[in-house]
Amino acid sequence: YGTVASSNNAELTLSNYTTGISVNFPDTEFNYGTSLSDVLKNATYTENYADGTSSSAKAITTDMVSGYTSNPESTLFDSDHKYSENLTIKLSSSTNEFDKLPATASQTIKIKDYVESISIANKPSKTTYKYGEEFLSNAGKVQLNYKSGAASIISIDNTAVTLTEADGSEINMSPDASQLTNGKVEKPIKVTYSDGTNTFTTSFNIKILDDVSSIAVSTSPTKTTYEHGDTFSDEGGIITVTNASGTTKTIDL
Numbered sequence: 001y002g003t004v005a006s007s008n009n010a011e012l013t014l015s016n017y018t019t020g021i022s023v024n025f026p027d028t029e030f031n032y033g034t035s036l037s038d039v040l041k042n043a044t045y046t047e048n049y050a051d052g053t054s055s056s057a058k059a060i061t062t063d064m065v066s067g068y069t070s071n072p073e074s075t076l077f078d079s080d081h082k083y084s085e086n087l088t089i090k091l092s093s094s095t096n097e098f099d100k101l102p103a104t105a106s107q108t109i110k111i112k113d114y115v116e117s118i119s120i121a122n123k124p125s126k127t128t129y130k131y132g133e134e135f136l137s138n139a140g141k142v143q144l145n146y147k148s149g150a151a152s153i154i155s156i157d158n159t160a161v162t163l164t165e166a167d168g169s170e171i172n173m174s175p176d177a178s179q180l181t182n183g184k185v186e187k188p189i190k191v192t193y194s195d196g197t198n199t200f201t202t203s204f205n206i207k208i209l210d211d212v213s214s215i216a217v218s219t220s221p222t223k224t225t226y227e228h229g230d231t232f233s234d235e236g237g238i239i240t241v242t243n244a245s246g247t248t249k250t251i252d253l
Contacts, residue, residue, distance in 0.1 A: 074150035131244035
């Protein structure tokens, strides 16, 4: 007996396989409350293969992502009203049994809190004026109210804030006499804040008093010559009262 040598040939197919993934987020900053589907609207991933090549870009779906919070607590935002989140993107399954799964990648995004409204934190220290007196905004404060519930205070003299009449015109401290009632007018001062994209408004009231600027006797009393011991009579006498607005009225003595 001896030995028999034999050989067999087998055809082997070497399969390329996934070793990891890479992600691409064209946008990485999103407003507070943005849904995950909107965050992923333009986001894609590619599969990295063992031979050094990669797949074409594929859309990242919501079920692939963890770590996203659309509405972070207001205390988490920094001084720029932004909060960083680290997303994990996971590819968990494929049709190739040789793929090294799950494959993960991470992406940092920022959630930006934004102003939703404004209000008056402090009115200016002076809100009652004489007719024609200069308007002063000293000590005025505006509160910026953010979507998260946070708030910040800025000076009413901040360059992002403008003060005008209700119709947007320059503040007029010498209103037309027709606007005065019983020698005064109370009117709103419009406060406008712009963050460069959106504009918000509120207001506070000031009062302007049309004080008397002068008086003059326009008609002397009927009797102006007296004997010693006579009783004075102002009958027939009239004075004219002139207010700061230029309006006048006559008063019997």
